[in-house]
Amino acid sequence: MSESVKAKKKSPTAESTSAEGTTGEGKLQQAKSEAALPALGFKGMLRWSWTQLTSMRTALFLLLLLAVGAVPGSLFPQRPANPSVVTQYIKDNPSYGELLDALQMYDVYSSAWFSAIYILLFISLIGCVTPRAIAHYKAMKSQPPRTPKRLSRLPEYGTLAVAADAGIPASKAINDAAGLLKKRGYRVEVRDVDGALPSLGAERGFLKEVGNLVFHTSLIGVLVSVAIGGLYGYSGQRILVEGDTFVNTLVGYDQFTPGTNFQSSSLQPYSMQLDKFEARFDRESPGKAGQPIDYTAEVTTKETPDAPGKKETLKVNDPVSLGNTSLYLTGNGYAPMVTVRDGEGNVAFQGPVTAKVQGDNYYSSVVIKVPDAKPEQLGFVGFFLPTAFVTEDGISFSGAPELINPQLSLNSFYGDLGLDKGVPQNVFELDVKDLQQLNGRDLPAGGITLGPGATVDLPEGKGSITFDGVKKYIGVDIHHNPGQLYALIFGFLAVAGLVMSLYINRRRVWVRTGTHEDGRTMVEYGLLARGEDHRLAGEAAALRELFAREWNVPESLDTATTTAGSSSTSKDQ
Amino acid sequence: MPVINETLGQYSELFMLLAAGTYTVAFIAFAWDLAKSSKMLRAVDLKAAASAVGEKKVTVSAGRVAGGLGGPDAGGPAGRAERPTSGLTVEGGTAAGDMKYAGERRAPARVAVALTVLGVLIHGAGVITRAFGAGRVPWGNMYEFLTTGAFVAVAVFLIVLIRRDLRFLGTFVIGLAIIMLVAASAAFWTPVGHLVPALQSYWLIIHVSIAVLSSALFTLTFAMSVLQLLQSYRQKNLAAGRKDNLGFMRLVPNALSLENLSYRINAIAFIGWTFTLMFGAIWAEKAWGRFWGWDPKEVWTFVIWVVYAGYLHARATRGWTGTRAAWLSIVGYACVIINFTLVNTVFNGLHSYSGL
Ligand code: HEM
Numbered sequence: 047m048s049e050s051v052k053a054k055k056k057s058p059t060a061e062s063t064s065a066e067g068t069t070g071e072g073k074l075q076q077a078k079s080e081a082a083l084p085a086l087g088f089k090g091m092l093r094w095s096w097t098q099l100t101s102m103r104t105a106l107f108l109l110l111l112l113a114v115g116a117v118p119g120s121l122f123p124q125r126p127a128n129p130s131v132v133t134q135y136i137k138d139n140p141s142y143g144e145l146l147d148a149l150q151m152y153d154v155y156s157s158a159w160f161s162a163i164y165i166l167l168f169i170s171l172i173g174c175v176t177p178r179a180i181a182h183y184k185a186m187k188s189q190p191p192r193t194p195k196r197l198s199r200l201p202e203y204g205t206l207a208v209a210a211d212a213g214i215p216a217s218k219a220i221n222d223a224a225g226l227l228k229k230r231g232y233r234v235e236v237r238d239v240d241g242a243l244p245s246l247g248a249e250r251g252f253l254k255e256v257g258n259l260v261f262h263t264s265l266i267g268v269l270v271s272v273a274i275g276g277l278y279g280y281s282g283q284r285i286l287v288e289g290d291t292f293v294n295t296l297v298g299y300d301q302f303t304p305g306t307n308f309q310s311s312s313l314q315p316y317s318m319q320l321d322k323f324e325a326r327f328d329r330e331s332p333g334k335a336g337q338p339i340d341y342t343a344e345v346t347t348k349e350t351p352d353a354p355g356k357k358e359t360l361k362v363n364d365p366v367s368l369g370n371t372s373l374y375l376t377g378n379g380y381a382p383m384v385t386v387r388d389g390e391g392n393v394a395f396q397g398p399v400t401a402k403v404q405g406d407n408y409y410s411s412v413v414i415k416v417p418d419a420k421p422e423q424l425g426f427v428g429f430f431l432p433t434a435f436v437t438e439d440g441i442s443f444s445g446a447p448e449l450i451n452p453q454l455s456l457n458s459f460y461g462d463l464g465l466d467k468g469v470p471q472n473v474f475e476l477d478v479k480d481l482q483q484l485n486g487r488d489l490p491a492g493g494i495t496l497g498p499g500a501t502v503d504l505p506e507g508k509g510s511i512t513f514d515g516v517k518k519y520i521g522v523d524i525h526h527n528p529g530q531l532y533a534l535i536f537g538f539l540a541v542a543g544l545v546m547s548l549y550i551n552r553r554r555v556w557v558r559t560g561t562h563e564d565g566r567t568m569v570e571y572g573l574l575a576r577g578e579d580h581r582l583a584g585e586a587a588a589l590r591e592l593f594a595r596e597w598n599v600p601e602s603l604d605t606a607t608t609t610a611g612s613s614s615t616s617k618d619q
Numbered sequence: 620m621p622v623i624n625e626t627l628g629q630y631s632e633l634f635m636l637l638a639a640g641t642y643t644v645a646f647i648a649f650a651w652d653l654a655k656s657s658k659m660l661r662a663v664d665l666k667a668a669a670s671a672v673g674e675k676k677v678t679v680s681a682g683r684v685a686g687g688l689g690g691p692d693a694g695g696p697a698g699r700a701e702r703p704t705s706g707l708t709v710e711g712g713t714a715a716g717d718m719k720y721a722g723e724r725r726a727p728a729r730v731a732v733a734l735t736v737l738g739v740l741i742h743g744a745g746v747i748t749r750a751f752g753a754g755r756v757p758w759g760n761m762y763e764f765l766t767t768g769a770f771v772a773v774a775v776f777l778i779v780l781i782r783r784d785l786r787f788l789g790t791f792v793i794g795l796a797i798i799m800l801v802a803a804s805a806a807f808w809t810p811v812g813h814l815v816p817a818l819q820s821y822w823l824i825i826h827v828s829i830a831v832l833s834s835a836l837f838t839l840t841f842a843m844s845v846l847q848l849l850q851s852y853r854q855k856n857l858a859a860g861r862k863d864n865l866g867f868m869r870l871v872p873n874a875l876s877l878e879n880l881s882y883r884i885n886a887i888a889f890i891g892w893t894f895t896l897m898f899g900a901i902w903a904e905k906a907w908g909r910f911w912g913w914d915p916k917e918v919w920t921f922v923i924w925v926v927y928a929g930y931l932h933a934r935a936t937r938g939w940t941g942t943r944a945a946w947l948s949i950v951g952y953a954c955v956i957i958n959f960t961l962v963n964t965v966f967n968g969l970h971s972y973s974g975l
Binding site: 100103105106109110111113116117118120124126127142154155272281311328330337338339340341361362363364365374376524525527530533534537538540541544545546577578580 | 622820883891893901904910911914915918924926928929933935947962
């Protein structure tokens with residue numbers, strides 16, 4: 047291995063200095079700067095830091111640090127994905143919940159420390175790639191390095207002897223060799239054609255380094271694309287009951303997460319109506335009965351408010367594209383329809399209530415808030431079961447995901463729901479602290495249990511509730527990410543660069559010819575790889591065959607061929 | 620929706636058990652081969668040591684060059700030094716780097732390979748009947764990932780065997796395959812069934828098949844990296860003139876050859892994993908509307924990618940080749956295992972379709 051390095055050091059090309067720390071020179075520099083540390087001064091200090099940061103070892107260290115730093119995000123709940131789970135987690139773990147929060151363990155991927163790691167890594171990357179790119183540009187324009195004195199020291203070496211009567215003098219042989227190498231994709235320079243020992247230097251595989259540069263640069267591209275998505279994109283959610291229409295304006299969203307630079311004018315006012323939703327469940331596989339096998343939503347979309355409606359299907363893994371957004375089917379459930387009459391006999395609420403899925407077979411929770419009820423506001427909390435079963439202990443559960451025996455079981459309350467104070471409330475929760483309970487299992491009036499079509503009067507003449515029927519609802523995610531196309535392009539560029547970098551081989555070949563005392567033309571050649579190259583021996587054999595055929599050297603006459611090491615790998619360290 | 624054929628599913632499970640049984644016999648044969656060949660190599664070594672009279676390194680090229688017609692230096696500069704011939708030297712105590720074990724017939728190894736071929740055929744029948752039983756690709760839950768993954772690992776091993784004599788890896792690869800099959804049947808068993816809507820996408824075919832293939836390659840390099848560490852420890856021991864306490868490693872090539880070959884396989888697997896990551900991101904965009912959301916599965920896929928990127932870097936960093944690179948390769952594989960076991964079962968995420 048040391049041999050190849052020696053050969054390389056003699057070469058005038060500059061690129062060996064680029065990968066800091068991988069060459070003897072780089073090490074020397076590093077050693078020098080380290081030794082000089084005390085007397086560096088501010089500028090020297092900066093320079094020293096820069097050299098350190100862009101060294102291969104730092105890159106490796108930062109890469110491993112990045113891997114380690116990413117792990118906590120999978121161990122602890124993350125705010126961006128599940129804010130409520132995080133709150134609950136902190137509550138459940140009073141001893142260290144807060145501490146973890148202080149360490150930004152619930153926002154790992156936007157935390158100061160994680161950002162520091164990847165920003166340092168990318169600075170290091172830029173600091174590494176830029177000089178390398180410049181060096182490589184120069185290398186591509188310069189001539190192949192001069193012919194080493196002793197080709198025999200190269201990892202691949204061989205000689206050929208052309209018969210004296212073949213009429214191929216040393217000068218012609220070298221030109222022939224140059225022609226053959228050029229045809230093989232080498233860049234060739236012939237030296238001393240008319241001298242006693244003409245030689246040539248040849249090199250190929252410049253695209254290897256280009257690939258490496260493309261790969262690393264594309265990673266920066268991916269990062270920038272992700273950042274653009276975060277700045278200019280937005281996302282939101284909306285629950286649509288059958289018959290509902292979503293209009294793409296800010297008020298149309300149940301939940302909206304704008305990017306940092308989002309402007310509401312960029313929302314295109316398209317609309318999407320949910321006509322029908324159908325869920326199919328497995329009825330045949332034992333042990334898997336009730337597992338969903340298909341969700342299909344029939345929707346009608348309009349690009350603009352005046353445009354004609356268009357029928358489309360929305361499925362999981364098959365979003366609908368509208369405007370510059372895509373709409374995804376991310377959830378579904380049942381929405382029991384109820385009518386609530388208040389104490390004065392008027393209809394205070396009528397319509398579907400989205401039941402939040404809590405357990406197996408669409409066991410769902412239901413909250414109904416009736417602020418319009420008079421004289422007293424009404425509230426209901428309970429469960430919806432599509433296929434109600436009751437155990438001997440009186441515990442209800444849902445036996446199937448389909449609507450076989452739908453049932454609403456509710457407790458009722460009256461009092462001030464607190465909706466008028468202007469404090470935003472979760473529609474799926476009812477704070478019963480300040481309310482008077484009317485119905486409940488432990489109360490004389492008992493709980494409310496309703497089948498479709500049934501009505502129950504509330505105690506104390508507070509009103510009544512009717513279960514009119516069941517509709518279905520879907521959860522829709524709406525996303526706009528202007529960066530993702532670029533991320534994809536850079537991703538594929540990165541792979542292309544990676545493959546080039548790993549599978550193109552950078553090789554140098556030198557050939558020297560001369561005339562033996564007995565009149566034969568002697569040819570010797572040597573090959574050197576830059577970087578990992580296990581096929582160098584194969585290349586040497588192929589070249590040998592080409593030469594032998596060109597000059598009609600019978601294989602039995604050839605003198606020697608040698609390979610240094612079975613894998614012919616010469617790494618530049 | 621395809622019809623579920625339970626009879627085929629039951630055949631499939633039978634095939635899996637038969638395959639596991641065949642592999643077990645193959646495993647024993649491989650282990651026997653390691654033990655027996657090591658003993659034989661030791662005898663050869665001892666004989667060689669006796670005849671070589673202290674000459675430890677035999678440089679092949681020097682003799683050949685000198686014997687050439689007309690002298691090799693005639694046309695070139697004088698004063699050729701002896702050429703470096705690390706790969707061709709017969710190193711004490713390990714097999715040659717080219718992994719071509721000339722000469723001796725290794726009967727147990729042949730039996731082991733034959734049994735492995737038989738096992739993989741039965742195993743393949745198991746995978747295919749499972750696929751037809753379910754009417755879809757056989758990797759929709761953890762049971763199927765494991766059984767299909769083990770099949771691919773063994774098949775890749777056998778394919779590599781055509782080009783290179785990696786029979787010394789047999790005990791490790793077949794051992795891992797047996798563990799995977801047993802774990803699948805014991806801990807992750809799932810009857811044939813339909814796919815949940817989240818998995819009904821052609822990206823399941825693309826993304827998961829590449830993931831399984833890359834993982835199979837990582838399995839090979841994991842085994843090789845472990846052997847590399849053992850071998851390098853042993854080589855140091857031998858060089859220091861200490862007793863050889865890892866005799867069964869005689870059959871295994873030297874640490875450097877192991878490192879070079881596992882680097883090449885890791886490079887392929889890394890490209891595969893890059894595709895796994897990217898196609899996963901594309902699928903996530905289709906399914907959930909965002910291509911990256913730091914879901915636990917995504918986190919670990921990313922971690923694996925970064926660790927192996929670190930491995931590739933290590934191979935180009937002074938002081939990080941050899942043992943340290945091997946450790947990185949092992950850590951990378953540990954992450955693959957975590958990604959498959961813990962992340963699918965313990966961590967909570969969108970990828971909760973393990974079928975449990
Ligand atoms: C986002 C961070 C990075 C990632 C994911 C990454 C990934 C990779 C990968 C996968 C390779 C192997 C493929 C190839 O040879 O092209 C590689 C090679 C390389 N990287 Fe990086 N890299 C990163 C940062 C850096 C930095 C900061 C430096 C500079 C200090 C650097 C310098 C190099 C060099 C010199 C090679 C070529 C090694 C060789 O010759 O085999 N990389 N990188």
